[in-house]
Amino acid sequence: MPHRVAVLVNENSQNSKKAANVFAAVHGVPNVNIVYLNLPDSIVTGRAECTPEEFMKYIYDPAQKTVEERGLTNQVLAWVYSVDFPIRVVTSPNDRQQMSLMGVTFTRGKVPSPEMIEKGQFLSPLFAGPVKEGGPANPSRSFDILQGGLKEKMPLPSMMLGYTGENGTDMDTVLRCLQNGVLARQAGIGSRILLVKTADEKRSGPREWQYAGVKTEMAARGGSVEIYTNQPPAQNNLLGVLTGAATVNPADFGTFAPGAMAEHLTSWSAEFQKEQTKCIEWLKAGATVTAGMVTEPYNAWVKFPHARFFVHYASGCSAMESFYQSIYSPVQVLLLGDPLSQIAGLPVEIKTVGLSKEITSSLDSAFVAEAKLPMPAQILYSALLDGKQIKEADTISLIELPFKEMGDGWHEVRIIAQAFSPVTPGGFKDFPVIINKKGRSTLITGMADGASHQIAVKVAAGGKETPKEIYLLWNGRALDRKPYVVGAELSFDERLAGEGPQRIQAVSVYPDGMEVRSAPQAFAIAFKPQAE
Structure with a gap:
């Protein structure tokens, strides 16, 4: 679910802001879940690598601090990195003992022994198996279910929206992957998956034992898997390709359906100064997600996606x-593309009973959620208020707003309904609510472009009382706080927000401490082309 991810943004990169803005908007990630980090160029340019100490200083510690300060600690289960982040963490002078950004995030900055990293002996508690043909395997599960079992032992999964650094893709490729991630559910699981054996025994052999079992499991889910022992003919609308080779031409396999995953099990496929074909070539060819190695991993299959990735995907997992249920030792892998892409899911209809558009008393602050799924299933209900969780998932449909703590003005209630099953499929719907305890309100009366990239926002406060100050609220950050006067105007720099879809609110602060939010103003920013 979108509220379960924190989106990390390099605030010194306009591309990072743009990709994050688009991703959050198309998937409905709450604005409060967007975290901005001040990264030095030294760790995102060239080889795009950092030390473990730099990871903690510039990424992990400040991101965790923001998550905690916003009250999201128990809500966020995974991180989504935008573009322009380091991809490799230099945990050893030996390339074979270094970690990826995904790996060091997964371990929350704790570095395993060099030998464990090199030999693939760091074992993920999320891996669902099997480790040998015909061996035991766990059912597909959502992060919600996995966290419920692991509790404080839950690692921190992550993905990156794309790689646009040295020898990387352009932004159009990143944005197309996000668009295809949204379209993936419409494409569904019917498109063909190619599992291709090659003559390259070192790269193809380690994963071939997985193919027959996955073909059987996918057939039971309505999927289509073909196993080839040589280069297959080009085909249209592929859902996936797994193969093993140092050099591949993704176009030789055909075209890709929205949501497609492709990968070719080779060393350094995410080390962008080496010769092997890079994992991003699959994204350029139309795949939505891919995986690559930032090091020399040898040919240890435990470091690469198991072919059972497609079983989890077809079962309704993102x-x-x-990826994380199909990678046994995920400490050297770079995962790129749309992390919330889903090819299977349950449409859900959600409505409320007893939720007033304007609430003036605590007696009216409780209501019932009703959800309808296309199949018989027990339904789990949870809820967010202004992006923050106020009700954990359970079968109780009664939802109570914290009326006593809420300020007057506009608020947003998100109702989340999920089937009580291992992958917890479902959806959400947002409902606007006005709180009116003291007759106070805030209104954005206009927005206009100003000089030097400034956007001016005119604000008015309603009611008999006068607020002491006002500010703009954007993605969990307060902008341009000023004493309130009639006809007040606030402003912000469009470069701070970055290109893409936006939502901003004005907030009035009263002498008694109450903060009154306006309805959000939706708009989009597109920078004017630079004159040559």
């Missing part, structure tokens, strides 16, 4: 959930 791309990120599918």
